[in-house]
Amino acid sequence: MSALLEVKDLKVAYGSILAVKGVSLTVNEGEIVTLIGSNGAGKSTTLRTISGLLKPKEGSITFQGESIEGRPGHEIVAKGLCQSPEGRRIFPRMSVRENLDLGAFLRNDKAGIEADRERVLDLFPRLRERYEQKGGTMSGGEQQMLAVARAMMGAPKLLLLDEPSMGLAPVLVDMIFETIIKIREQGITILLIEQNASAALDVADRAYVLESGLIKMSGNASDLAKDEAVTKAYLGG
Amino acid sequence: MSLFSGGYQARQDRRRYLERTLSIIAAFGLLFWLGINFLKSPSQFFQASLIGLSNGILYALIALGYTLVYGIIELINFAHGDLFMLSAVFSANFITIWFHRDSSSPAAWGLFLMCLLTVMILAATVNVGIERFAYRRLRRAPKLAPLITAVGVSFVLQFIGLRWNGSGPKTWNSVLPSGYFHISTIKIPYTTLLSFVITTPLLILMSWIVTRTRQGKAMRATAQDQDAARLMGINVDRTISFTFALGGALAGAAGLLFQQTRGLTSYNLGYQLGLIAFTSAVMGGIGNLQGAVLGALLIGLIQGLNDGLPIGLGQQWSQTVVFSILILLMAFRPTGLLGKAVTEKV
DSSP: OOEEEEEEEEEEEETTEEEEEEEEEEEETTOEEEEEOOTTSSHHHHHHHHTTSSOOSEEEEEETTEEOTTOOHHHHHHTTEEEEOTTOOOOTTSBHHHHHHHHTTTOOOHHHHHHHHHHHHHHOHHHHHTTTSBGGGSOHHHHHHHHHHHHHTTOOSEEEEEOTTTTOOHHHHHHHHHHHHHHHHTTOEEEEEESOHHHHHHHOSEEEEEETTEEEEEEEHHHHHHOHHHHHHHSOO | OOTTSOSHHHHHHHHHHHHHHHHHHHHHHHHHHHHHHHHHOHHHHHHHHHHHHHHHHHHHHHHHHHHHHHHHHOOOOTTHHHHHHHHHHHHHIIIIIISOOOSOOHHHHHHHHHHHHHHHHHHHHHHHHHIIIIIGGGTTSOTHHHHHHHHHHHHHHHHHHHHHHOSSOEEOOOSSOOOEEEETTEEEEHHHHHHHHHHHHHHHHHHHHHHHSHHHHHHHHHHHOHHHHHHTTOOHHHHHHHHHHHHHHHHHHHHHHHHHHHOEEOTTHHHHHHHHHHHHHHHHOTTOHHHHHHHHHHHHHHHHHHHHSSSSOOGGGHHHHHHHHHHHHHHHOTTOSSOOOOOOOO
């Protein structure tokens, strides 16, 4: 297995406050890796920095052997690193169709785009029903599906998912996690951020536990799920 | 139940009833006023409307610059009117002083077109520069910071205009064909016709760029959510620059058209017309492109009718009438004519 994404000693600050204090993690091709941790641990900050929305203070980010830290967001997307951000952030005054079009903004391969469009609409049949509806008028669950589908329209090599289950009804949470497995089966590597640690550890191969901006633990997801400290802190055991 | 008894629901009903009655009375008053003026002198009525619309279409060119920039970064670019003023001063110098043309001839028309191209490119470049150096670093600052910067830039541009054009207004000869043609009894100046002929394609081109092109798609996405746009691979900085370029180019065209059709330049044009254009953008619903054009045409028409009809308040009340209507409209439709209240699920 080769490392698709390698983050080393990443430090990110908001003004003078260090939010991420030294995160190192690796995502290998074909894996689902999850980054779990409580609110404010620095999970989203890490992801936003990988996507180029924030500039790191220190540390390196390597994607497919190429250093990408501090590069503008649009260049990073072009390399095949797409994100479904926290809070969904779909374009509210655009239809499902237009949102998906924007997901494929940088692509020119018409046939490939159409194939991917069919693929994500098969993955989320609900979006097909709402195809011409404005994003802002859909339910939270539908918006979440759209956010993931939109990120997939960029033909990602690595898909970053930031809290895809946040604020969703339990039945939809299950559905989202099933979909994550299906996406991996289509050959897309996934880095997943979750507060819902038990569900995340269920679908992931490996996991990192983030606490106050530092990686506290890492290992196979199934091992971590049995770990006493993790169970206690994150699984309500 | 009587309309005048107590209770919340009844008060609401009564208010709505009053509002409706008042607006019906106002609408009838307006129709009556237009009607008697029309009957008194149909040709004067059409003449006044024509003058109004030809002013309105000029306001529209400027108003679009305000609304485009507001739509994408929620900044009221106070310097925009002054960019229009500098474009007018530049055009006058370009045609009359540098190229020595002060009468209508085919060669001068060619020069006019050359000036149109030059001033559009120049104003676009200046506007992009203003954004790059004055506004960009303030993008994440509190909204008041770029706003006051914009006021500052406005004064800087006005001062340049003052040095360049002098403290008083200057008059210039037009290189456009003077004279009129008639449709029945209505006199239509060639310059009015030309204003429409030049402005209409610009407006159509603009709307095509925003709704149909890839760049326009990037603009609309950036306007709705900058970070999400970045995650789509959109170069947000370049998209915002492009928006300023579009607005600037339209202000440039407006400057030349104004200078050539009115034969006048003055350092405070930006304040006068800029304010009217900004008002148009607000009236139509700021951030809404069709709204800006509609608002501008309406304000032009209102001014034209008020100033030109035989029975009316006359020119000295022009601004008062326009702003009274604006205040009334804002009271009932705070989002403007075509503006939509933002209702989004989060």
